Amino acid sequence: MQKRVFLKGMLATALTGALQAHAMGTASGPAVVGYAGQQGPLGIVEVNPYGVAPLTAVIRNGGYELLKAHVRVVPKKGGQEIAYDVARPALLTHGGIPVFGLYADYANQVEVDFTYRFDQKEVAGKHTYTVWCGPVHGMETGAAGQRGFLFGVDVKKVDPAFADRLYLVNNIGGPVGANSRVVWNNPMGGALTWNFQPQIAIIDTTGEVRWYLDAHDIWDPNSIYSAGCMMGFRQNTDGAITWGYGQRYVKYDLIGREIFNRRLPTGYNDFSHSMDPMPNGHYLLRVASADLRRIDQKRVRTVRDVIIEVDEDGTVVDEWRLFDILDPYRSDVIKALDQGAVCLNIDASKAGHTLSAEELKAQETSDNFGDIAGTGPGRNWAHVNSVDYDPTDDSIIISSRHQSAIIKIGRDKKVKWILGAPRGWRSPWKEALLTPVDANGKPITCTDVSCEGGFDWTWTQHTAFRIDAKSDKDVIYITSFDNGDARGMEQPALPEEKYSRAVVFKIDQKKHTVEQIWTYGKERGHGWYSPVTSLTEYHEDKDSIVVYSATAGSDFDLSTGAMKGLPNPYIEEFKWGSTEPAVEIQLKNTSGYQAMPISLKRAFELN
Known part of the structure; x- marks a missing residue:
């Protein structure tokens, strides 16, 4: 299972890195360069970090001590907005900012506001990430009445x-x-x-x-x-x-x-x-x-x-x-x-x-x-x-x-x-x-x-x-x-x-x-x-x-x-x-x- 999760993470990193040029918004604070998949001032974006939820991601903390964050998944035209605050326990547990509610087969725009501590100072930042998720997939049964994995x-x-x-x-x-x-x-x-x-x-x-x-x-x-x-x-x-x-x-x-x-x-x-x-x-x-x-x-x-x-x-x-x-x-x-x-x-x-x-x-x-x-x-x-x-x-x-x-x-x-x-x-x-x-x-x-x-x-x-x-x-x-x-x-x-x-x-x-x-x-x-x-x-x-x-x-x-x-x-x-x-x-x-x-x-x- 660990090998499977690692490969998914590497694929997600490559995809987000390829889309880096399309990232929107601004960022504040120093950015560490040299990591594939890093789009903004924090760490890499890892899609499906635990291997079982493909429409989720974690924006890694990049070595900073994250204190709080707000996530907004920009809806498709006429779509439903998903936005939520992230408390510090969740930031600590996931080693970054958890992202929920991504669209499948789509280049998602994810707006993130965050505060981290660096050099004994609190730094506020924001960035819009582009996060690609692949199509919905699963185990097909082959049954004649089933049209696709879901419904x-x-x-x-x-x-x-x-x-x-x-x-x-x-x-x-x-x-x-x-x-x-x-x-x-x-x-x-x-x-x-x-x-x-x-x-x-x-x-x-x-x-x-x-x-x-x-x-x-x-x-x-x-x-x-x-x-x-x-x-x-x-x-x-x-x-x-x-x-x-x-x-x-x-x-x-x-x-x-x-x-x-x-x-x-x-x-x-x-x-x-x-x-x-x-x-x-x-x-x-x-x-x-x-x-x-x-x-x-x-x-x-x-x-x-x-x-x-x-x-x-x-x-x-x-x-x-x-x-x-x-x-x-x-x-x-x-x-x-x-x-x-x-x-x-x-x-x-x-x-x-x-x-x-x-x-x-x-x-x-x-x-x-x-x-x-x-x-x-x-x-x-x-x-x-x-x-x-x-x-x-x-x-x-x-x-x-x-x-x-x-x-x-x-x-x-x-x-x-x-x-x-x-x-x-x-x-x-x-x-x-x-x-x-x-x-x-x-x-x-x-x-x-x-x-x-x-x-x-x-x-x-x-x-x-x-x-x-x-x-x-x-x-x-x-x-x-x-x-x-x-x-x-x-x-x-x-x-x-x-x-x-x-x-x-x-x-x-x-x-x-x-x-x-x-x-x-x-x-x-x-x-x-x-x-x-x-x-x-x-x-x-x-x-x-x-x-x-x-x-x-x-x-x-x-x-x-x-x-x-x-x-x-x-x-x-x-x-x-x-x-x-x-x-x-x-x-x-x-x-x-x-x-x-x-x-x-x-x-x-x-x-």
């Missing part, structure tokens, strides 16, 4: 108040042929069947890619321990990004510097979906047990049903074994699932098919284990796709897709409440079910699968995030993306009747009630429907709700169930309380997982 972008609407937004897009590319080297009984079997090319990028509100992850050096489809779906991206309070994939969980800053890249602790396997940073610097990881002895003495690897808490050093300090905490044999939702869309394992040949009680019964007594929708430890009975921490009572909030339930669990491993339809819950879990109420706090008339007054539970939902800024220890607000499969514990007569929703719930934890206070999506109909993945999340900086309908526009032939093309998902952002989006951006020909705003203030100004 197309169609900006439909941007409110001026949101024009400075940058959205990190966590999408899932196609399978890579190298995977087949480490599986057996092709196309299934082995450790790497759930392994797809990462498509990770940051776009601006004009649709331009301003950062992307070149994962060649950290993602290897030939290796069990360096492959998997990259998922669970979160920007931490220090501005760095955490996520996981397969048997790893990692942390990198926006310039691409590795903070840590670790294998999962030995007793656990198969990270996916969620890595939640905690206020104390620990992380909650959604994993599975690498070796569980069931009551019937069968030993299995479990599937998406364990949460672990790891500290800063990677030590496991606690675990939540959901097969011991919840009911792994509740089958009501699993029997109603569309077997053509079980999370990312979309199989159009099974579209609309469901599991019968007889099939489930036969499965329970068989040795048919693995990532299959079923009941009992060793099968995909829970499918937890998000974990969020509530610091007010030291609890976790999980989203369980295959139970169509949002569940709060304490440090004592006791269930505090369940937000979900009542059907199929036995004691003691049924006593934890929340009661739906209207805006006046009066109970709503409900059956065990539906309610009056527009209230609905979530169905095969993704994400259940606490709105920290609006919640307290008694009343909390939860955002969720209600995918909508198996709505009402059934499949509709016609596939085009399916729809998804973004939704916000208000939960009174003392009264044990839940009120639906905002929803969006049903009015968009089947064209906005996302059978799998997606996100709904509150962002305090703009008092807004961000929604990613991540597999909307899945192009199925509704008569045959065959998929004709890749999805065309939507990123939307809503002012709090609004039912019309302030931002709508549609991505083209890509399978989405999640998307979220990224803060440069966190990344460069506060660290």
Whole structure:
């Protein structure tokens, strides 16, 4: 890896040196000459300094003690400006000025104001650098439906108040042929069947890619321990990004510097979906047990049903074994699932098919284990796709897709409440079910699968995030993306009747009630429907709700169930309380997982 990074740096130096004559602006202070790639009064410009973020650079300090800096990437005509201050810790960490948000295949103009100390004096300077970045590149899959490494972008609407937004897009590319080297009984079997090319990028509100992850050096489809779906991206309070994939969980800053890249602790396997940073610097990881002895003495690897808490050093300090905490044999939702869309394992040949009680019964007594929708430890009975921490009572909030339930669990491993339809819950879990109420706090008339007054539970939902800024220890607000499969514990007569929703719930934890206070999506109909993945999340900086309908526009032939093309998902952002989006951006020909705003203030100004 070091050789690869060195060669990239040498190439970047040569390119910036060749463009030196085109540099704009003025500089103050002495300049040391004789270094290839040096354009101004500081050191060389190194593009992609850490080998994983090609649209970043570092302007080396040139031997001076940098004190502060301001960076502005000059936008293309009609483009979005990126400008930020750089605090001294970032200057020290990178040995110079970090540059983020360069355009691909373009000679970028980067305006830099800086102050350094020299000969016991503070010297102010400024310079405009010309920094060339090459075209976006990555590992091609060869799939007929994939057009290029990333995706197309169609900006439909941007409110001026949101024009400075940058959205990190966590999408899932196609399978890579190298995977087949480490599986057996092709196309299934082995450790790497759930392994797809990462498509990770940051776009601006004009649709331009301003950062992307070149994962060649950290993602290897030939290796069990360096492959998997990259998922669970979160920007931490220090501005760095955490996520996981397969048997790893990692942390990198926006310039691409590795903070840590670790294998999962030995007793656990198969990270996916969620890595939640905690206020104390620990992380909650959604994993599975690498070796569980069931009551019937069968030993299995479990599937998406364990949460672990790891500290800063990677030590496991606690675990939540959901097969011991919840009911792994509740089958009501699993029997109603569309077997053509079980999370990312979309199989159009099974579209609309469901599991019968007889099939489930036969499965329970068989040795048919693995990532299959079923009941009992060793099968995909829970499918937890998000974990969020509530610091007010030291609890976790999980989203369980295959139970169509949002569940709060304490440090004592006791269930505090369940937000979900009542059907199929036995004691003691049924006593934890929340009661739906209207805006006046009066109970709503409900059956065990539906309610009056527009209230609905979530169905095969993704994400259940606490709105920290609006919640307290008694009343909390939860955002969720209600995918909508198996709505009402059934499949509709016609596939085009399916729809998804973004939704916000208000939960009174003392009264044990839940009120639906905002929803969006049903009015968009089947064209906005996302059978799998997606996100709904509150962002305090703009008092807004961000929604990613991540597999909307899945192009199925509704008569045959065959998929004709890749999805065309939507990123939307809503002012709090609004039912019309302030931002709508549609991505083209890509399978989405999640998307979220990224803060440069966190990344460069506060660290």
